[in-house]
Amino acid sequence: MPETVSKRAFADLIGVTQGRVSQMIKAGLPVEPNARIHVAKGRAWVRDNIDTNRRRASLGEDDDLRAPTPRSTRDAAEAEIALLKAGRLAGNLIDRKATLRTIETRARQERDAWIGWVNRAAPELARLPAGDLAAMVAALDRLVRDQLAALAAMPLDGLDHD
Structure with a gap:
């Protein structure tokens, strides 16, 4: 130049x-x-x-002339809000509070299911011969796997299923 x-x-x-x-x-x-x-x-x-x-243009890359104006800041914020609304309408975004409520509800359900599992598993384990470690491990393995399958089949309340 x-x-x-x-x-x-x-x-x-x-x-x-x-x-x-x-x-x-x-x-x-x-x-x-x-x-x-x-x-x-x-x-x-x-x-x-x-x-x-x-000022309408930059006078050089080293000059700090691109300071955001209130209008440009507002326009950028409005553009970001519009993108978020479009994402939500398209189903690409989920509500944070609703998601946290669903996770908390699910955690309580799983906690309650495990507490109830103890009451269901204890009688079956009591019927096993005393000292038979192999039978105890096999029974616990089967009972835990059944419990995990039941938890996996439990629907997530509050979420739409597609």
């Missing part, structure tokens, strides 16, 4: 009209004796003298 540019080229560079550059020159934008604008000095002047809400 050349060190100096014409008024039109500077306008294109910073994303404003040529008339706006003329206004900036009247306000003090430095101009070289040959009526060209020194790019680095011009950018520095714009950064230091032009309200960020009136």
Whole structure:
């Protein structure tokens, strides 16, 4: 990029009209004796003298001219909300509170099922011969597997099943 540019080229560079550059020159934008604008000095002047809400383009990647305005922040938030609503309507998102309630309900059901399992398993284990470890392990294995199968078959309350 050349060190100096014409008024039109500077306008294109910073994303404003040529008339706006003329206004900036009247306000003090430095101009070289040959009526060209020194790019680095011009950018520095714009950064230091032009309200960020009136800047329409970046004057360079190292210049911090892209500070969010209240309007751009609001627009970004509204866009994000719209995406979330669309995701929920499409069935891609679930409600966090409802999900937590479902998980808590399921955890209580499983806890209660295991507590009840002890009462169902104890009589069967009592019928086994005393000291027969192999029979005890086999019975416990079968009873636990049956309990796990029953838990797996238990529906998740509060969730739609497809």
